[in-house]
Amino acid sequence: MQNELILNYDPKSVISETIRTLRTNLQFSSVDKTLKTILVTSSMPREGKSFIAANLAVAFAQSGTKVLLVDCDIRKGRLHYIFGSHNQKGLSNLLLENVEETYKNYIKRTKIENLSIMFRGVTPPNPSELLGSEKNKELISILKKQYDMVIFDSAPVNGGLTDSLIMGRLVDGVVIVSAYKKTPINVLKNTKKSLETINANILGVVLNQMNTSSQQYYGHFYE
Ligand SMILES: Nc1ncnc2c1ncn2[C@@H]1O[C@H](COP(=O)(O)OP(=O)(O)O)[C@@H](O)[C@H]1O
Ligand SMILES: [Mg+2]
Numbered sequence: 001m002q003n004e005l006i007l008n009y010d011p012k013s014v015i016s017e018t019i020r021t022l023r024t025n026l027q028f029s030s031v032d033k034t035l036k037t038i039l040v041t042s043s044m045p046r047e048g049k050s051f052i053a054a055n056l057a058v059a060f061a062q063s064g065t066k067v068l069l070v071d072c073d074i075r076k077g078r079l080h081y082i083f084g085s086h087n088q089k090g091l092s093n094l095l096l097e098n099v100e101e102t103y104k105n106y107i108k109r110t111k112i113e114n115l116s117i118m119f120r121g122v123t124p125p126n127p128s129e130l131l132g133s134e135k136n137k138e139l140i141s142i143l144k145k146q147y148d149m150v151i152f153d154s155a156p157v158n159g160g161l162t163d164s165l166i167m168g169r170l171v172d173g174v175v176i177v178s179a180y181k182k183t184p185i186n187v188l189k190n191t192k193k194s195l196e197t198i199n200a201n202i203l204g205v206v207l208n209q210m211n212t213s214s215q216q217y218y219g220h221f222y223e
Contacts, residue, residue: 004051004082007058008112016059019052022175022206023059029203030173036144037171038203041154041164043191045076047179048208053153054082056175060149061115068107068147070118072167073155074127077120083110090121095130099139116147131166140170157191168200176202180209 003009007016026035040053050073057069071077072091080087085108094106107116124130143150152171155163168174174195178188188205195202 005054005058005112007055007062011062016055019055019059022052022056023063026056026173026175026203033172035172035203036148037140037150037152037173039072039152039154039164039167039171039174039200040177041168041174041191041195042156042177042179043158043183043187044156044179045159047156047183048177048206048210049073049156050077050079050082050153052175052177052206052208053151054079057115057117057149057151058112060151061112064114066114066148068116068118068143068150070143070150070152071120072131072152072163074120074130074163075123075155075161077153077155079117079153080119083117085119087119087121090119092121092124092127092130094118094121094139095133095135096124099135100142103139103142128162128166131163137170157194158187165194165198165200168195169198171200173201173203176205177208178205180207 006013007019010016026038029035040049040056042049054069057067061067069079070091071079074092090106094103106118109116130136140150152167154167155161157164176191192202
């Protein structure tokens with residue numbers, strides 16, 4: 001496992017504490033409605049979607065929640081790398097098969113108790129079509145029954161891809177990650193607008209600050 005799973009290797013760090021707070025906020029944001037599927041997205045590449053999705057999944061797992069982390073960034077996802085593995089078959093392959101019969105073959109346990117993962121799989125020519133398929137809907141409803149929480153790491157919203165907007169419609173809630181002081185505010189606003197257009201349930205924005213010089217990492221959660 002790579003050391004990006006900071007909640008696992010440095011649970012007492014500031015960022016770990018912050019991600020646990022995010023977990024708690026998400027738990028409280030769902031008192032009146034079910035929150036079983038969460039999409040983690042952002043405006044642009046490299047804002048920290050995969051980092052936050054992976055660590056949030058660990059945070060839920062550590063609190064005893066049975067979690068599945070799914071890489072639905074079918075084009076560029078790297079969750080397999082974060083979990084120390086090569087990209088093997090995953091979501092893109094599964095969506096070509098009989099979902100109900102075979103989904104279990106694509107789920108791997110991790111070394112972290114309560115946490116399983118599904119890789120993105122081989123990059124197909126038509127990721128948006130796969131994500132928008134009836135099979136994907138069927139899969140999500142099956143996974144909801146099998147897990148307490150399913151977290152989807154996804155592609156960025158800006159840049160002409162519809163992948164995350166398609167996913168945003170299928171999940172219970174969306175968390176937007178934004179690179180603190182790096183992502184232009186109008187870009188973030190556009191992302192929010194795009195997600196609102198498809199009636200996504202936006203849970204909040206995580207301001208992800210990567211201060212590599214001081215080796216301190218912060219995140220803030222805003223509703
Ligand atoms: N809060 C953070 N602290 C430390 N490193 C981070 C943080 N957020 C992101 N990173 C690092 O920045 C890089 C890009 O993050 P990543 O999660 O892959 O972005 P995205 O999925 O949005 O493209 C990765 O190397 C990741 O480990
Ligand atoms: Mg990513």
